[in-house]
Amino acid sequence: MEKKVNGIVIRAVSYGESDKILTIYTLEEGLVSARIKGVKKAGAKLKACSEPFCFAEFVLASSLNRNVVTGASIYDGFYGLREDVVKFYAGSVVLGFLRVFGLEEADKNLFDFAVNAIKNLTYSDVNPYEETVSFILSGLKAAGYEINAEGCCRCGDEIENMAFFDMKSGAFVCGDCAEEGDMRVSLSTYKILKEASGSEKTAEFSEEKNKGLIKALKFLSYYIEAKVSEGIKALKELTEL
Ligand SMILES: [Zn+2]
Known part of the structure; x- marks a missing residue:
């Protein structure tokens, strides 16, 4: 099942060689944890949304209570x-x-x-x-x-x-x-x-x-x-x- 949530990344922890586990605080469901794949590789498409403070609409594929980030539209990364x-x-x-x-x-x-x-x-x-x-x-x-x-x-x-x-x-x-x-x-x-x-x-x-x-x-x-x-x-x- 795929769903969209609006949220801000509050924590990103390395997982395996190239993935991260994100903790996202979302408007729709409060705290959500989701794996984001391949983001530690250079040039990864979703790299920018795998950092704390990233505020985005996240697309999550979820099954058996496990979420994987499959896409994201960034509102703001608050880089300043x-x-x-x-x-x-x-x-x-x-x-x-x-x-x-x-x-x-x-x-x-x-x-x-x-x-x-x-x-x-x-x-x-x-x-x-x-x-x-x-x-x-x-x-x-x-x-x-x-x-x-x-x-x-x-x-x-x-x-x-x-x-x-x-x-x-x-x-x-x-x-x-x-x-x-x-x-x-x-x-x-x-x-x-x-x-x-x-x-x-x-x-x-x-x-x-x-x-x-x-x-x-x-x-x-x-x-x-x-x-x-x-x-x-x-x-x-x-x-x-
Ligand atoms: Zn008093």
């Missing part, structure tokens, strides 16, 4: 990402997120968030750290692990001085309501996550701002590991560049 190391790692965080949180079922929201984030990183003048924070927050929400940064989750007041975090409910807590077991988080991380949940982005690039964003990304990395045990390697790398 490779010219900026921070943007490249930020894009890799998006792919890593899909691998960790993607399911084998359609999730149009998560798919759109991911493609838009990669487009923004490649073509817009966004701060890559900020774009990553904002993608992760949207992605976590789509995946059912939403972080609530709208004031204190217990008394409802705005958090002004000390911020804490209740890992279990994924929500911030003010200093007055904090209980044993809540985690102390820097106020700047709370504020960054609160702002990033809103729509306004500043496209500011100061070193000071990036420091805060990197701290917030470290917090998100910690949160993801606590929730799903498997972390996102590129996220750690992005915070250590």
